[in-house]
Amino acid sequence: MLKAKKVRKAIIPAAGLGTRFLPATKASPKEMLPIVDKPTIQYIVEEARKSGIEEILIITGKGKRAIEDHFDAVPELEDNLRAKGKIKMLESVEETTGLDMYFKRQSHPQGLGDAVLTAKTFVGNEPFVVMLGDDLMEDKVPLTKQLVDSFEQTGASTLAVLPVPHEEVSKYGVIDPSEQVEEGLYNVSRFVEKPAVEDTPSDLAIIGRYVLTPEIFEILENQQPGEGNEVQLTDAIDTLNKKQRVFAKVFNGDRYDVGNKFGFLKTNIEYGLKHPETKDELKDYIKDLAKRLD
Structure with missing residues (x-):
């Protein structure tokens, strides 16, 4: 090769x-x-x-x-x-x-x-x-x-995929995996853009x-x-994929979806809890807020 x-x-x-x-x-x-x-x-x-x-x-x-x-x-x-x-x-x-x-x-x-x-x-x-x-x-x-x-x-095109909740597959491109060639790396039969939930070939979504x-x-x-x-x-x-192999690789890390309002807010909170200038005050604020919302 x-x-x-x-x-x-x-x-x-x-x-x-x-x-x-x-x-x-x-x-x-x-x-x-x-x-x-x-x-x-x-x-x-x-x-x-x-x-x-x-x-x-x-x-x-x-x-x-x-x-x-x-x-x-x-x-x-x-x-x-x-x-x-x-x-x-x-x-x-x-x-x-x-x-x-x-x-x-x-x-x-x-x-x-x-x-x-x-x-x-x-x-x-x-x-x-x-x-x-x-x-x-x-x-x-x-x-x-x-x-x-x-x-x-x-030497083959490769894209990242991640399992998503079944009811959310229509938001993504989805793969139809044919075989796992090694741990987390799949050959793919077809790629489907935003399939209906009842028609999806898998729950493995393409993640950008x-x-x-x-x-x-x-x-x-x-x-x-x-x-x-x-x-x-x-x-x-x-x-x-019909002309040359395209692989799909499963991502095992943390994905933060900032393309919608809730995901954006969630990401800010989680990153804020790791930022040296904000983590301590933010943690105290969240604890205090949780008490007030109980």
Whole structure:
């Protein structure tokens, strides 16, 4: 077997309208909503860097300029913090600059598959990562790194899956596993976008991390709109799977869904309980609140 090419590039789609968070997202990108003191998209970028990704393309849209500004230098702010000796604050600001990051607009959003297709020129003839911003993942080894390591062993596209409650499968792309080739790694018969509960082939849902081969682009260029009249990445992956193997890897770490209001609040609480500046006060507050609600 030929040695697989190194996975160097990542795509982060961030062109959605964020309607589930209106009115907060009317003029501010959903991806900039903070989890304690960092915007959600920064956690995704940090996972990419920890996974060995060298270049990142963020797909944006209208009203998303704040994302680009966040990853740019702000000399006036940095000089002010440096002059006042606020070194920790300065370091937190500077860690988001100096990265090999690129930005491209998806002028007319037509689904996740369409967003990925806009990155064709950026990717070229290389394998690449797709990372969705609605899911924050925590594990000893970053999930993206797990997928990259798997790809370097198999040379095959690999995406992350997680068991979800049966009644929730219609919210996700779902796999139909055919066989387990090793612990937690499945061959897949088919990929189904948002199946009805009674028709789902399994409860293993796709959770927003993918390593894909560049052959996906030719498929996306000819992909007809599917669920929601959008170009679905899951449908294109199902077609790819008929031409070359696509694996599904089960994630055993912690997943935080920040794509809905309750998940966003829950994530803020759990991250707040780990943050050195907030954990003690927040824990005391929660205990006191629980007593008052009894």
